Amino acid sequence: MTGKPDWTGRRLEVEVGPVAHGGHCVARYEGRVVFVRHALPGEVVIAEVTEDKGGGFCRADAVEVRQAAPGRVTPPCPLADIALGTDRCGGCDFQHVDGETQRELKSAVVTEQLQRIAGLDWPVQVRELPGGLLRWRTRARLAVDRKGNAGFRPSRSHRVIPVADCPITVEGAVPEVADRRWRPGAELTVTADGEGELHVTALDKKPQRRGHQQAVARQVAGSGVAHETVRGLPFEVSAQGFWQVHRAAPETFTEVVARLAAVPSRGVAWDLYGGVGLFAADLAEQVGPTGSVLLVESSRRAVEDAVANLRDLPQVGFRAGTVERVLADEDVPAPDVVVLDPPRKGAGREVVEAITAREPSRVVHVACDPAALARDVSLFAENGYRLVELEAYDAFPMTHHVECIALLEREG
Template identity: 50%
Template sequence: MGERFQVEVGPVAHGGHCVARVETGRTVEDREGRPVPERRVVFVRHALPGEQVVVEITEGTDGDRFWRGDAVEVLAASADRVSPPCPYAGPGRCGGCDFQHGALPAQRELKAAVVTEQLARLAGIDLEVTVEAVPGDEDGLRWRTRQAYAELPDGVPGRGMRKHRSHEVIPVEECLLATRDARAPVPGTRVETVTAAGRRHEFRVAADGFWQVHPGAPRTLVETVLDLLRPVAGESVLDLYAGVGLFAAFLADAVGESGRVVAVEGDPAASAYSRDNVPTASVTAGDVATVLASSYPGAVDLVVLDPPREGARRAVVEQVIGRLPRAVAYVACDPAALARDVAIFAEHGYRLERLRAFDLFPMTHHVECVALLTKTGSDLR
């Protein structure tokens, strides 16, 4: 830690950094026992591909496979480099943003490259990805409708934000990602209104519970899921990791009284809200894999998967496959988890037919994807 190296920055990697390699000044033996210069992979923040920078090591020891570092000096800048709009963005400062030093179009290209790489490496799929802008932010700022600040140490008044991968708090006046009326999560209930696909629904949700923070996210995701699945009257739908019923409500409209929507959610509080928000749905609170193993057997037409960051994983994916849906819409906040689960679907004859990616978290490395998986072969119902 603390050592500095001059490097040429390589491609972007999943997690908000780029890959570089440094010569440590030491030697190691190659496979034939000959001494060669030691080169170490470094994941570099606050850099862009192709730049020449001085990187300072922030995490790592001699025995680690890779180190982490910050670009503390730019020797040759990318054409996509810009001055961060926030004074707290940069090496050693707030860790909330990863890409403020890049122009917005370049940020989206970096995210698209990550999705493409994860699908290729983990699912064996070669797919060109475009990350789409979503209405509701101001040039990548002012999109967080809820914002919490950390307490400053020793009773110091004011607001704080944490450094990257650290509990250390730095004072800030405000976070520029927050909307001007952003609320802190507090106990209680709030009401969110979503208009999508020509329908309007109100959702009761715990004030400190999960809800998409980008103003344009609910409508964008609902309309994308409906467009990909094309539900029709009379069909049956499983909405898994259903939250407070965002997708279930609009799917219930689409399949009508002759159809059926089942919503399964692991958080009991969110599941209770979904019973009120979507009274026509069958709602169950519980671990999704456990619920599917014991309930709602038989074939279904459609499935929506909106799992947490770690993905749905094999136990859930194979329960879904066992119900022979004609189509699955997978809403993913982590491209690596999505790619791993897509690979499991492929083992059972489901292919990735379409994918859309959205910039719901500008200035950060996070990206939201919606994937359509369909059954291949003659056994499609």
């Protein structure tokens, strides 16, 4: 006996507490914390433990609702049905929740993360994007099971659940790959671009000597180059590259970022983690032909796309490399305003300190993870920058994810 309980597979009747970051709610059972997915605060549910490493907490899925809370609805996707237990698709956390309640839960999470991590009492209201809860997702990644069927994985699992469609993904995208057989173990990327073209890329894993595998990408459908238009400007991006997945997100986010950035005419702006130039286009318009914008991006393919997309804006310069390495170059001109859209983990101390050392008047931070945002906001505060505005959007309906755009200003 190790003394540490292992409740894996055990079913517990619990009263569900507050929502927490990560798509679950917090419950307690016999003195331990149980993180329960597919539940709502205030409910009484039967939860099956899916992961227990001992210690003070375990993870569980609700498999039966004894007392439902207001806001619970029947999931529109059959693979989110509570009767499936742990065999549910792991792509959506909130299929069982109506739209208004989803946004309330996300608002509570962002507010709590800012308070707990950054020490800020900052009530947040997550706003709805146009288009509703379904058919908003333009990009999806699927796995292939041993029989060659395309599907999605359950939460925290390597299993594959075959699918015929996905109601949050745009019409026709998932059926395009679900109707075919694929190489077992392959990974598929499906992209529906702004012109209606569907791009499908298969990443096949082929065995090599000594047990190694080589990943080989092949274009199955479409040109592999997605065409998008945002606020009248055309963009080209690799179908496998980064682009906001919600149909309405690029238009909304560029408007908000441009408003918060407000770079002075003839000024200098940095666009960090700049991708294919989505935000840099507006920054270039603000600084005018005699100002300058520096776009920094680690993906060389994205930089190549950005150069092509912004070829009519000579005030934009491009640097391919990590933000940390580029900002270590003392020849980089000091900015008036910085826009950064880091990966899910956030910018981190090294990047925050490199930015604040150059003393921009404003920083616009785009974040898809509230905990990472709160950590970065705390780091900026340590270096003399305060949060003055925050917009939050439900850019990922039916999931726990949320997009935030924060404005920080230099004190003094």
